[in-house]
Amino acid sequence: LHLSAVKLAELHSDLKIQEKDELSWKKLKAEGLDEDGEKEAKLRRNLNVIMTKYGMNGKKDSHLVDTNYIKDGTESDTLEDPRLEKLWSKAKTSGKFSDEELDKLWREFKHHKEKIREYNILLETVSRTEDIHKNVINPSEENLVKEEILHNKHRELKDKLRSINQGFERLRKVSHQGYDTTSEFEEPRVIDLWDMAKSANFTEKELESFREELKHFEAKIEKHHHYQKQLEISHQKLKHVEGTGDKDHLNRNKEKYAMLEEKTKELGYKVKKHLQDLSSRISQGLQHNEL
Numbered sequence: 001l002h003l004s005a006v007k008l009a010e011l012h013s014d015l016k017i018q019e020k021d022e023l024s025w026k027k028l029k030a031e032g033l034d035e036d037g038e039k040e041a042k043l044r045r046n047l048n049v050i051m052t053k054y055g056m057n058g059k060k061d062s063h064l065v066d067t068n069y070i071k072d073g074t075e076s077d078t079l080e081d082p083r084l085e086k087l088w089s090k091a092k093t094s095g096k097f098s099d100e101e102l103d104k105l106w107r108e109f110k111h112h113k114e115k116i117r118e119y120n121i122l123l124e125t126v127s128r129t130e131d132i133h134k135n136v137i138n139p140s141e142e143n144l145v146k147e148e149i150l151h152n153k154h155r156e157l158k159d160k161l162r163s164i165n166q167g168f169e170r171l172r173k174v175s176h177q178g179y180d181t182t183s184e185f186e187e188p189r190v191i192d193l194w195d196m197a198k199s200a201n202f203t204e205k206e207l208e209s210f211r212e213e214l215k216h217f218e219a220k221i222e223k224h225h226h227y228q229k230q231l232e233i234s235h236q237k238l239k240h241v242e243g244t245g246d247k248d249h250l251n252r253n254k255e256k257y258a259m260l261e262e263k264t265k266e267l268g269y270k271v272k273k274h275l276q277d278l279s280s281r282i283s284q285g286l287q288h289n290e291l
Helices: 005-030 038-053 082-094 099-134 141-177 188-199 204-242 247-290
Strands: none
Touching: 005 038, 005 204, 005 247, 038 099, 038 141, 082 099, 082 141, 099 141, 099 188, 141 188, 141 247, 188 204, 188 247, 204 247
């Protein structure tokens, strides 16, 4: 796969979550609690997203490149959307961003690209399900269940599209105006969650509690970013020491690298599980709005 140390750690975290979700699903299935197959379908979609994200779906250059910039200062990844490419180009040449802010903005653009990719995978799944459903001639109780599944998937599509539209509007605003120094959050995933939480059916007290939890979540993400950077540095040092022939120095660097790798995996898993939990709570709040 030619993935960097950081990307391998992220892949490990994603697969660990997938494995845990699949084990939970197997227990539900054994108890007869997934008769409509909705949870199984969601597991397949999640696996498809993982395979696409890390270039494991058989398509060339489909995985994300880890480095934001190559040596000449240009980005080494494409955004796959002309509107995003145009916004990014304007932001780069505007002079409104420091190198650190450009790095942060690039993370936002890549996050938005992944949201679009996940939406398209879900859209494809829904389209296939609808085609199968249309070919059924005789209505039955089973088909009524499938209609409910389709309804849930359409609602999920609606939530994702709302998030994409909100995210694009934010990217457009930031690209033209620069970062707002009074902004409450900086991490793209947290900004998304906060924007959606404000649209959900939360009381003022619940929203304030959610805001505090998002602050803790953002701190957790920043800690994860820190370990990712340290892991990359350790990986580069390890490659350098391997060429020197100094066994003691090599062993020390291997131990440090192994420690950083394990910590990065652990934090990555915690961040992604926390993100799942927060997203689920917001989704429930948005569903209440529609009732």
